Amino acid sequence: MSSNQTDYIVIGSGIAGLRAAIGLAEAGAEVTVLTKDRISESNTEYAQGGIAVALSDDDEVALHFHDTIAAGAELCDEAAVKVLVEEGPKYITELIDWGTQFDREGNRLVFTKEAAHSRNRILHAQGDSTGREIVRSLLAVARRSKQIHMLAHAITLDLLLKDGEAVGVRFIDQQQRKLIYARAVILATGGGGQLYSHTTNPDVATGDGIAMAYHAGAAIYDMEFVQFHPTALCIPDAPRFLISEAVRGEGGYLLNRAGKRFMQKYDPRGELAPRDIVSRAIVSEMSESASNVVYLDMTHLPSKFLRERFPKIFETCLTYGYDITKDYIPVSPAAHYLMGGVRTDLWGRTSVPRLYAAGEVASTGVHGANRLASNSLLEGLVFGARAAQAALSDKLSLPQPRHELSSDEEGLLPKEHIDPEIKHRVKQIMWRYVGICRSAHGLQTAHNELSLLAEQARNTATANFVTVANLITEAALFRTESRGGHYRTDFPEKDNERWRVHTVQKLGREISTAPLQTL
C-alpha cells in the first residue's frame, strides 16, 4: 500500500467513529481515522446524562422500542428502531467488557430516568461524565490496535469520487492539503449545533459530513428536525454548558421569573415532557415575563446527593458563582442535536457506493422527528459497529491513487478554516429564523441571506458550513406542519395526511419526500 492509501478511512473520533474503527481493525484491516481537533474532542466527550439501554430488571426491549417511537412523533423508521433497541444490550455489554465503568451500587448497574422514558433506563458514568468515560475506554481499545492510525487536527474537506463512488478524501493536515484513498469511507463527523448562536455543542460540530455527502450526491433526510435542549446554562459571556436532563429526571424543577413552576400548564408530564415541548414552554414563559432565562431549581434535593450525582455540573456552575445546592440556576434552550442527516440503510450504507455513515451525521430513521434522550450514544455505538461490518462484507477493492493536487492547492493554508465573519452571520440567521419557532416569512428571509453568504464563501470549509445551514432552512420551509423538533407558528398542527413522510434533499434535484420504513 502506498503512503496515501489505507483500507478504510473513518472520519471522526466520537463514539460512532471509534466503534467503527475498532470493528474494522478487529477484522485485520488498516484503518486511518481522521479527526478535526484533539482525538478526544467530540460531542461524545461532553455527553452527560447517559446511554439508554433496556438492561434493567424491570425493563424490556419492547418498552424501549415503544418509547423511542412515541418520542419520534410518528416519523421513526420502525425497522431501524428495532435494530437499535434489540442490539443495544449486546453492544453495551461489550463496552462494559472493554472496560467502560458505568456507575454502580455495589455490583449492580444504576439506571436513571430521563424525559419520555417509561422506565429507569439510562446508564451513566462518574455521575454526569458518561461521554468522557466512553471515549476513554474506546480510545484505550483503539490505541492497542496496530491497525488503527489516528490523525488528529486533520480536517476533511470533501470526498474523492471515481465513477460516482467514494474512493477517498481530501483533507488539511498541518495546514497542508492532502489526499488519501481507501476501499471505503465511513463518515462519523457528528452533528451541527455550531450552526446556531446558542448551542451545547463544541466547536467541531459544524455539520461537515452532511455537506461532503450532499456534494458527493448522497440523499440527505429530515434536516428540518433540530433538537433544542431546554436547559443550557445562560450567563452572559459563559459558554452554553449543558445542565443534564437527568437533573429533572432526579426531581429538579423549572421555575419562571416569578419563582413559579410552570410546566404542568403545558404538559401533564411536567418537567419530563419531551424536549421540544419543554423548550417551547420555556420560550413562552421567557417572552411573557420579558426575561431571557428561566431557572432550574434543585435546592429541595439533598446537597450530598447533588454533589455526588452531578459532580461536573456542580463544579462548573460553582465556577460561575452558582451553587446548585443553594441557588436557582439560570437556563434557556440551545441547539443540541440534529435528527436529520445522511440517509443510510440499516447497515450504514449511504446512497453513494463505498460511502457509509454512522452516528449523529447519519439519518438511520431511529429518531424520527424528535430523539428520545440518551438514544444517540446508543445509535453511534450500534450503527458504528454495523457500518464497519457492512464495509467489510461488501468486499471492496482498493482504488489506485489517481488525483494529484493542482499547483494552486499546494502550500500553507491560513489557520482559520471557516471564515469567522460568515460563520458568525450564519449562526445569527439560524438562531433567529430557523430556531425553536419558525415561519414562512422568517425562513424565506434566512434562505435569501444564506444564498448571498454562499456566494461569498471563498473556501470549501466555509461553503460546507453554509450548505448545511441552507439544507436545514430549505427543509424547514418545505414542511408546512409542526412535528417534533420542527415547529412552524404558521402551521402549528401535525398533518399526518400529507406529512407523515421523510424529506429528501439531493444535489441537483428538487426537495421531495419518501415513505417511512415500517416493519
Ligand code: FAD
Ligand atoms: P461526535 O461525538 O460529535 O464525533 C464527531 C467527530 O467528527 C469528532 O471527533 C469531530 O472532531 C470529527 N469531525 C467533524 N468534522 C470533521 C471533519 N471535517 N474532518 C475530520 N473530523 C471531523 N447523547 C446521549 O445519548 N446521551 C447523553 O447524555 C448526551 N449528552 C450530550 C451532552 C452534550 C453537551 C452534547 C453536545 C451532546 C449530548 N448527547 C448525548 C448527544 C451525543 O453526545 C451525540 O449525538 C453523539 O456523541 C454523537 O456521536 P458521533 O460519534 O456521531 O459524533
Ligand code: SIN
Ligand atoms: C442530557 O444529559 O440532558 C443530554 C442527554 C441527551 O442529549 O441525550
